[in-house]
Amino acid sequence: MTDAHTGTRRAVAASFLSATLLASACATPAQYVAETPATTPVSPETSACSANVSLTSASERVQSLVSQMTIDEKLGQLNQAAGGRSKSLNSKLTPEELDKVRSGEIGSYLHVAGAQPLGELQKVAVEEGRLGIPLLFAMDVVHGYRTIFPVPLAMAASWDPSVWKDAAAISADEASASGLHWTFAPMVDVARDPRWGRIVEGAGADPYLGSRMAVAQVEGYQGDSLAAPNTILAATKHFGAYGVPTGGRDYGSADISEQSLMETYLPAFYAATKAGTGSMMTAFNDVAGVPSTANEYLVDDVLRGEWGFDGMIVSDWNAVAELINHGVAETEEEAGVLALRAGVDMDMTSMVLPTRIKSAVQQDDCLAHDLDAAVARILTTKERLGLFDNPMAYHDTKREAATLLSDAHRQAAHDAAVRSMVLLKNDNQTLPFSKAPQNVAVIGGLAEDKLTQLGSWRAQGKTDEVVSLLEGLQQSAPDGTTVTYAAGAHPSMDVESSIDEAVNAAMGADQVLLVIGEDYDLSGEARSRSDISLPKNQTDLANAIFETGKPVTIVLVTGRPLAIEQEAEAADAVLNAWMLGLEAGNALADVIWGDVSPAGRLPIEFPRRTGAVPHTYSEYPGGRPADADLSKDTNRFIDIPITPLFPFGHGLSYSSFDYGDLTSAVQSNGDILLSVRVTNSGDVDADEVVQLYMRDPLASIARPKRELRGFTRTHIPAGDSRTVTFTLSPDQTALYGARTGWVVEPGRIEFMVGASADDIRSRTDIEITEGRETGVPASAIATRVSVE
């Protein structure tokens, strides 16, 4: 889409604090009279109510369609209906539903799939609808469609955006082959509170890492052209601060400062916007009392106005109607008006926009203008996808059969799973296991739980296509090695424990692989936990196994950081395997038997206890920075150490890496060059994730103790060295001031390079000589990296 939808910004409250729901520059009485039989005119462009849209810059086709549409047809385009449920797709596509399609009451369906059924539906829309407007078919393709990749938090642990980009491209290929045009992904909500169950769906705690992963996914899903039949539209979600609900309880209020909104929670949305995401989804929750689905300041002013986002915006499920529960609208009509005015184009399932705002629109020409703008954005999106020119491009059943779960896709899922695992602890080189004949006991019901490996959004993933952890280990055991199994306990209460049997199996083993953690149903939407230690039966099982005195390696299965201080202490090694998708077992086997060295890194720290969350390496220092000395009154707990159990960026390797000095240079254009030589000093070829952090030690407002500003995952053969060079713009040192917006302040900046946020190996300083306004979130800007 060209610059179709940028235009004059609506004159509303200019600051976060004064943003008000009810602000509207538009109180002019109706010019928009009751509908005349066939069509309504395209609403006038009036400066009094200019949303960020200029209808005249939409394509001629879109303008012409809008001018021919009745108000009911326009409202119908705003309707995204459920064509099924997430676990019974297409189940609601009844004959009555087809009549609604014919009469133009539906713009889009979600929870639908299949080249053939959706092809039939599309045919009805384009051949039997009055204006032949195609439907948009959507689904949550979040970490794979049929080929299921690791859960997103695990994908982020790869610290390799190219892995995400490839996975998203494969997901798009499969989903589009199955008739879909649109995924509700990427989920880019930065989250620092692992009590929140949806932490599993995002890239973790950091705005810089999150921005890189957001861009990779948008690029992967959308490819070079949305009109290509193997790409799909991304919906970056959940705009703007869904990842920080109070107390970690899903859907809760983000009661945060403007500073953290701008510096931590919005940058990934900005990065996705600049990467061209074709749509965004507003969040269920509110930011400081203003629900995102009605937040005119955030959606219309910031996202569309300042950032220039020109795509379509969809609400989250039923979120428009829920504005009443928030207490900002009394009736559904009011709720719909607020959402439309804020800039929401499509209503996911609440039916408020399609059925409750007609008379309000008829009485208010600004709203009529907003409606036309929304319809134009929806039609423009359909046009970008090529649906007007070739509506049947996504319905080739032969292509569908050839594409889903191809060998190449399975291989990509395998590679991604290997790259996602994080070795948290490895005393005495317990891992990898020797290939000499031995007896390995695999203990824990999660080892054979295939559903859990499919994670929280399993799309069309099928359990019988998953290689369980146990199967992977058994199938690849070295000659002479036996792999025995005892379930012991499974986190689900429905599965009976048999801990004695597990202890017996462990007693007869040389090595124990203790597979413990959460099952798929303990993380995800509406799965917040007040206590993020292991489920009780998992702890009981672990304690019984530790008592055997055998060497124990924990294989952690989880969708969130868990508080496993005691278990990690008692174990010889801990490998975080998250939920790895359908190649889980094969990938685990590669790492356990030492065919590949693990090199994933934590995208969020692991706390010692639930009470220590939320916490981040990137906090402000405060006036009394934490000191381990308990005789001093400082910013720490009295009952646990100030450090996390495993810090952000942490992950061990089967090799070891030495870092040289970090050197710096400033180029004539102001660009900052930082170089470090990294040597694989061990005897195993392995990847290292080189991490660059910065700190602004003296500024007009306090700055975080450390901020990630660059990284690269690079393979270094044993004994070899690589020089990693990061190139940054001074704009990446900017801070957000409430009065100034994004500004670079002159002064000294410290840069640090290391193997985690708490494992800094070398430092250097540079001097920023000139201040300037940038207008760009600093962590959304990508650092260029070269490796030689």
Ligand code: BGC
């Ligand atoms: C979730 C969204 C999801 C939508 C459709 C909502 O409950 O919050 O992330 O895209 O459902 O399945």
